[in-house]
Amino acid sequence: MAEPDPPFTEEQLKTDAVSKKEILQFVQEHASIKFLREHKIYGKLASIAKCTKKDALVVAYQKLFELKAFKKEGEEEEEAEEGAKKDVKKVTKKMEKVGLAAKGAAKEKEEPRYTKKILKKGDGSTFPRKGDTVGCFYKGTLSDGTVFDTNMGGSKKKKGGGDPLKFKVGTGKVIRGWDEALLTMTLGEKAELVIEPIWAYGKKGLPEGKIPPNSTLTFEVELVSID
Structure with missing residues (x-):
């Protein structure tokens, strides 16, 4: 690319005969990308002209000819290609964010995979929140009525033997059916939960635990404490 002749005289640059926009436009059209970036005048013409003083643009104009920092053949194409790649990355990231948001929304709208029947009402107002430590008495049975685990009635089976089972609710410490259902219960409530396999084991x-594959489980659960 041939080097351009200076379009403005020194006298013109000192007066209002030449505007900031005209100087900037010439420099952006003829200077290398590296030069523009070094002088912080790479970008949208209107925005840069608005926030850059004329003296600074005159200096850049003079340096352009002094250093012969003109745009090389093919530089525009390379810059366009680089810009296109950046645009693709931006679009990809945006799509990824949209995808994650959609997944999150889908999860929020997911239908419960359990049913709940209240056996005894709680106080009606004290709900546990995610991360709270809850205490529960429970009895778990299989579809054929077999009790596979309980801590009710002073049982000596695993997980308590008469003491409440305590854990942080909503944090994945227990099966999802429990995590989800307990957040709907209030202190003192006893409920029967029938949990589908996908939210159980x-x-x-x-x-x-003597729980067969694809088992629908029934739990009698009493929420006795929230800390």
């Missing part, structure tokens, strides 16, 4: 079941 799923396809694998829990062999050590």
Whole structure:
């Protein structure tokens, strides 16, 4: 690309005969990208002209010819390609964010995979929040009525033997059916929860707990404390 001749004289630059916008436009059209960035005049012409003093633009104009920092052949194409790549990255990131938001929304709208029947009403106002430590008495049965675990009535089976089971609710410490259902209960409430396999122990079941694969589980749960 041939080097341009100076379009403005020194006298013109000192007067209002040449505007900031005219100087900036010439420099942006003919200077290398590196030069523009070094002088902080790379970007939208109107925005830069608005916030840059004329003296600074005159200096950049003079330096352009002094250093012969003109745009090289093909630089525009390279810059356009680089810009296109950045645009693609921006769009991709935006799509990823939209996708994550959609997944989050889908999760929020997901239908409960359990049913709840209140056996005894609680106080009606004291609900646990995610992260609260709750205490529960419970009894779990399989579809055929087999009790696989309980801490009710002074039982000596696992998980308590008469003491409330305590854990932080809503944090994945127990099966999802419990995490979700307990957040709907109030202090003192007793409920029957019928939990589908997907929100219980799923396809694998829990062999050590004598819970077969794909088991729908029924729990009698009483919420006795919230800390």
